[in-house]
Amino acid sequence: MVTLNNYFDTPEFNDAVVGFCEHKKQIPVLREVNDKLNGFFCEMALATTSHPEIKYTIQRVQYQYHLQRISEINSSLILCLREEKYISVEALSRVSLESTVNFLYLLGEEDNERASGFLKGYFKKNKYKARKWLEHSLxxxxxxxxxxxxxxxxxxxxxLASLQHKKNSKLKMWPDTIVQKFSAVNLKGAYFTLFASSSDSVHHGAEDVYNRTIVEQLDKKEKDKAIKYMMAENASFAIYLAVCSIEYSAEVFREFCHKLKEEKYLDALSRIQEKLYALHMAHENHHVDLFK
Structure with missing residues (x-):
């Protein structure tokens, strides 16, 4: 039976480290794919200013903003990967994924009920914060x-008053929790496997601290190997999160194209999604091999 004391000298350990390090080769490919996708996002962000399929100003502004937001965040993901800032990648992946979910939720509206609810939710939440600030100041x-x-x-x-000028307008309040948003766009699984799994990197980093504490208990030979493994695994996990985030961004762009009847992007988008899927599955298959 393999124990902690002899695991670092096994072929399985060496294979695991090599596999994690191999994933770094995905970064140039992911950059190339994201550059192409980013070009689509930028083109459509400009097109929203006068697009005939967008009926309301409140939608036009929000669609354009979300396209620009996701594009910028994903570009930052790539930059951090290239600079080996893996903790930042983990944090940014959550921002990218939630931004995608927000956009998907907006695209699911029948008229402009969610775009209006988006702003109403902002006003109500900020009103609550202002009230608490006022109470503290008093x-x-x-x-x-x-x-x-x-x-x-x-x-x-x-x-809030400015949103009430149309008596027949139908507002749909923004979901109260993040998991409700993920559920509303049929991505509850992604909430648990991607969004929640990287929350520690955003809030306090306790998981990393715990892992490093365990490593500190090992003797020098084992410690050096454990550090090598931990660094390789952290890099691989960050790359995986970036791949998944950009993969979902490509999917929201497909939904956006369908809504606006922009079929010209779909063939190129399919090729992008095929490349992203291949990158994604390389991680999934490696994970399966680790736990055979």
Missing amino acids: ETEDQKGIEQSSRLLESMDNG
Whole structure:
């Protein structure tokens, strides 16, 4: 039976490290794929300014913003991968994935009920924050804080009022939780396997600290090998998250093209998705091999 003491000298250990390191070769391919996808996002962001299939200004602005947001975040993912900033990649992958889910949720509206609900949710949430800020400022007799929080509260009330000018408008409130958003676009599995799995990197990094603490208990020979394994695995995991994030971004762009009847992108997009799927499966297959 393989124990911690002799695992580092087994062929399985060497194969695992080699496999993780091999994934670094995906970075130039992922960069090339993302550059192509990024070009599509930028083209369509410009096209939204006068696109005939977008009926409402509130949609036009939000569609354009989400295209630009996802494009910029994914470009940052690639930059961090190239610079080996893997903790940043883990954090950014969550931002990319949630941005994609937000966009998918918006695209699922029948008219403009979700685009309106998006703004209403913002006003209500910021109104709550302003109220709490005002309460704290009153308790601490912070006059400047009282003035600023009061102005913010007033501006949120004005924003809410501006959404009520159409009596027949149908607002659909933005989901209260992130998992509700993922569920609404049939990506609840991605919430648990991708979004939640990288949450530790965003909030406190306890998992990394725990792993490093275990490594510190090993003797020098084992410690050196364990560090090598840990670094290779961290790099592989970051690449995997980036691949999956960009993969979902490609899918939201497909949904966007269908909604706006922009069929000209679909063939090239299919080729991009095939490449992303191949990169994705390289990780999945390696993971299966590790736990045979």
